[in-house]
Amino acid sequence: MRYLFKTRYQQDLALMRHGGDRMSYGLLLVVLLLIPAVLGEFYVGELGAVFIFAITGVALMLLIGYTGLVSLGHAAFLGIGAYTNAVLLEKGVPFVITLPASGATAALAGIAIGIPTLRMSGLYLAIATLAFGSIVGTVFQKWTAVTGGFDGFAVPTPTIFGFPIEGATGVYYLSLAVLLFVLWISVNLLRSPIGRAMVAIRDSEVSAQSMGINLSLYKTIAFAVSAGMTGLSGALFAHYVRFLAPDSFDILLSIQFVTIVFVGGLGSLHGAIFGALFVRLLPQAIAIVRDYLPSAIGRMPGLEPSIFGLILVLCILFEPAGIYGRWQKVKLYFNSFPMYRRTSFRRQRAYARSERLR
């Protein structure tokens, strides 16, 4: 076990808690930077997609996992980012401007949808965002002058200071950079007053308010930040798919994003990354395993959704803390071997809160 000896308050604000963290994250970064040189085009492309989904996962984690607001419309923000990026690139705007512009447009859309809907909470908010998602989907289909409708929209190749971002490798490195940026912003947010206000809103709105937190303001900020990050991810998504079709930003994609958050583990940024790995790589794994199964099972239609569903159900039943929660338990098991106790992670009984206000 490692015991941290804290002597300064700054230590609690540091990005990396100790040398071990610096070592392991540094090593991970080096491995990620070297992957395109080692693995084939297909795997690099898939990992790039994992990064893109991880960005949306982090964005949605801030909203669902930290602020407690469920959105079923994040595919719409992804679409807004993707189309903004593609349309601006087509008009000849350089990529260094279109990328932040995609984030900004999505963030503005987030504010616009946030102001009327954030007075709702829980299921009502989920349904409002679902409606928003389908409205935006329809706009993508019908506004043919800009989006090309069902004819689709070929995304031009971006260039950064004259260097074209081409192929799977280009998208891979670009997505990695944006993912690191988004993670940095998220960690910053979570260690400053806004992040704490988000957690406060999640756990108790009444007492958040009496701590001086303006609920609608902070909910809108959380929604805007989350939408903006999703917009960035959308811009990268456009380059990953290279051809935008309006029906690719549908409710199923939104549900995949929510799955990332729940399977990864609510309330942790690590969880968003694990969740993205899971959601993107499981279909590939199933496709590979299919060939080795007896044909009665391997050729069965609907194998993928059923395995997805099964894992989701098992996850919710046996590991509500998600993949990251399981990872922490495994880590503690080895750290404290042979003294690990099953009850380490069990909460004491929760005290009933009666007479909640409102």
Add this chain to the structure above:
Amino acid sequence: MSLFAAQELAVRFGGIKAVDSVSFEVRQGEVFAIIGPNGAGKTTIFNLISRIYNPTSGRLMFDGQDITTVPPYRIAGLGIARTFQNIELFSNASVLQNLLIGRHCHARASVGSQLLFLPSTRRAEVSHREKVEDVIAFLELERYRDTLIANLPYGVRKIVELGRALCIEPKLLLLDEPSSGLNVEETEVMGFWIEDIKKDLGITVIMVEHDMSLVSMVSDRVMALNYGRVLAMGTPAEVQGNPDVIRAYIGGEA
């Protein structure tokens, strides 16, 4: 001099007058207790002061300012902190985070500087942390600093909620049943904390309380309510001896 005053305060929920023209003044530096049977309107008065409910009529004056129409999230910034009857802590956050949320009304950093965690934000965070550590030392919460609220025993949660209110650095502290759910010893300890808050920190306290031993131990003046009306006001001994108050609690013709 009065720090807080309620003037002819009234609120109706449908046909029920939960609070009916209640007036009282709280002097700077005193502990003012509100007692009364269940449903007398004690917690409703707290919710009116913290602006969660809107009064039907009447005025609330704090520190020479009319706060009757101030939005609820501004109340903390004015210097009024509160605790809740059934503990409203942020249960999936650590004690430290909960106390830091108490510092929220003192946070001045812009959204942009927080997103980038500029040096100014970092400095502000360290100074908030110093203030929080003062409260942790005051309430002797050191050993629970990094514990999740969900893993704390009930008695400690009560103290943490008190600490979170102190982090606001309030002028007026509203304690809603500080002894509820505590055993006799814990109630006595709570009484000592309230006395320390009054004497060492100079904070004025209004508390709603059922436990008369705690009320007589700490409070300077007591107001007794029944059915939303004021029955009696005065020192703890006076109010406890008042025939109307005895009748309200025990019933009968006394």
